[in-house]
Amino acid sequence: MNGIEFEVTGRKGLFTCPEFKVGGEKCTLQIPTYEALKGITKSIYWKPTITWVIDAVRIMNPIRMESTGIILPKMKSNKNDIAIYTYLKDCRxxxxxxxxxxxxxxxxxxxxxxxxxxxIAERMIAKGGRQDIFLGTRECQGYVKPCKFGEGKGFYDDFSELPFGLMYHGMTYPDEAYSKETRRCVTMRMWQPIMRNGIIEFAKPKDCILTKRICDMQPKKFELKEEH
Incomplete structure (x- = not known):
């Protein structure tokens, strides 16, 4: 009853692990992360009442990358420098x-x-989302529409198994804590995804094999308005 299915597309995507961002260079992961897909789903529809859980993603297009030079200002200097950003291409x-x-x-x-x-979630998918959709970062505009998961021809439908090794899964924030260790702090999660015939089934946050405490944080408070 409480499940949704949608397709998200974009000309490019940039999915990264925040822990591994060094200097001005950025290189995308090969597949979208749980956290990125959760962010897309929250842009479609979200309220503090609910927590979205990403069950699976199906990779429809071949995994291809392209590199672009980006002009960035140098630290402690009035000069500019060039950084290389590596994006996923033709995401679906x-x-x-x-x-x-x-x-x-x-x-x-x-x-x-x-x-x-x-x-409400189904209506928001049909309208393309309540907020702007981004594939990992703001310069990667995305578009959503309803779909039936598994329909249509995907590039990796007959590809059997493809493991991706240890990869970033997402962040656990204190307002979505699932254990005593994840309360009042931010925790990073890692896991080992395996694509089977184009489909990656995500581990739930509590089932991730490796976690790391990042910093202390209190849950965000929302003001409840009284109804008159």
Missing amino acids: YQVKAHFIFNKNRPEYKNDWNETKHQE
Whole structure:
């Protein structure tokens, strides 16, 4: 009942691990991360009441990359420098996700209405999202539309297995903590994705094999408006 399916496309994408950004150079990962797809889904529709869980992504187009020179200002200098950004090219993905109610925010219990949020999410997909869609970073504009996950011909449909090694999964913020260790802090998660016939099934945040505490943080507070 609380699941959605959509297709996201874009001319280019840049999916990176924030922990590995060094200097002015940026190089994309080969596949979209859980965190990036969750960000896209939240741009389609989100409220503090719900937490989006990304179930799977289907890679529709061949994985190709292109490099572009970007002019950036030098630190502590009035001169400019050139950095190389490596993007994914001609991105097209099918995404399957569902939402759960955020038990870290019991103050919104009156808004735990599954049918309501499901219908709004479906309408927002049909409209292309409530906010602008980006494929990893702001300069990579994306577009969403409804789809049936698994329909259509994908480039990797008969590719069997393709492992990607240890890769960035996402961040756990304190308002979505799932254990005692993830409360009141930001935690980075890593995992080992495997693509099978073009489909990558994501591990849930609590099932990631490697985590790292980044910093302390308190959950963001929202003001509840009284109804008159």
